[in-house]
Amino acid sequence: MAVRQGKATLIGEVDERDLYVVLLRRSKLKKDFFLGMGDGCMYLATLDLTKHEYRLILFLLASMEFDNFYYGTQAYIASELNLAQSDISKTLKSLESQGLIFRERTSRGKVTRISAVLGWRGRAGKEFEKRYAMDSEHIPDIRKTTSPA
Numbered sequence: 001m002a003v004r005q006g007k008a009t010l011i012g013e014v015d016e017r018d019l020y021v022v023l024l025r026r027s028k029l030k031k032d033f034f035l036g037m038g039d040g041c042m043y044l045a046t047l048d049l050t051k052h053e054y055r056l057i058l059f060l061l062a063s064m065e066f067d068n069f070y071y072g073t074q075a076y077i078a079s080e081l082n083l084a085q086s087d088i089s090k091t092l093k094s095l096e097s098q099g100l101i102f103r104e105r106t107s108r109g110k111v112t113r114i115s116a117v118l119g120w121r122g123r124a125g126k127e128f129e130k131r132y133a134m135d136s137e138h139i140p141d142i143r144k145t146t147s148p149a
Contacts, residue, residue: 034061040118043139047098052091055081057100060114067122068131070112099138115139 044057059081064070074092078085092112095101102113116131117139 034064034119034121035124036061036119037117040115044100044118050091050094052083052087053095055083056088056091057095057114057118060101060112061119064114064119064121067127068114068116068120069106070114071108099135102135 044054049057056077059077060070063072074085074088077083078088081088092101092103096103100115100118102115104111104113115135115138116128117135120128120132122128
């Protein structure tokens with residue numbers, strides 16, 4: 001089996017297998033990043049979040065995948081943040097009730113989706129615009145709460 005960096009290589013004969021190896025696409029920055037929303041960050045600053053809530057939302061933002069989905073388990077988050085799994089569960093419920101995350105079912109199972117109001121990982125296009133509009137409905141007039149005095 002030959003795998004070359006920067007390319008996808010077919011494994012096996014075309015008529016026998018449909019398995020391809022594709023390396024992850026990296027940005028020119030060679031770093032993992034997401035687009036943070038200024039209004040969303042200002043909104044977070046106005047909330048009276050607990051230490052666990054801040055830690056968890058930052059963890060989710062840093063760990064989210066394309067289109068803001070996080071596929072990891074509560075047990076994994078608990079081990080990474082050195083917290084009890086019950087604390088993670090309570091904190092997720094709290095963040096969900098505040099409209100900062102959404103827990104959904106997809107074809108891949110249960111997932112956590114981080115509000116596009118806070119940040120975005122993916123292409124900035126129609127999907128982002130749709131999600132931002134949908135997610136901002138769960139947050140009280142974000143423009144009013146974040147406008148300068």
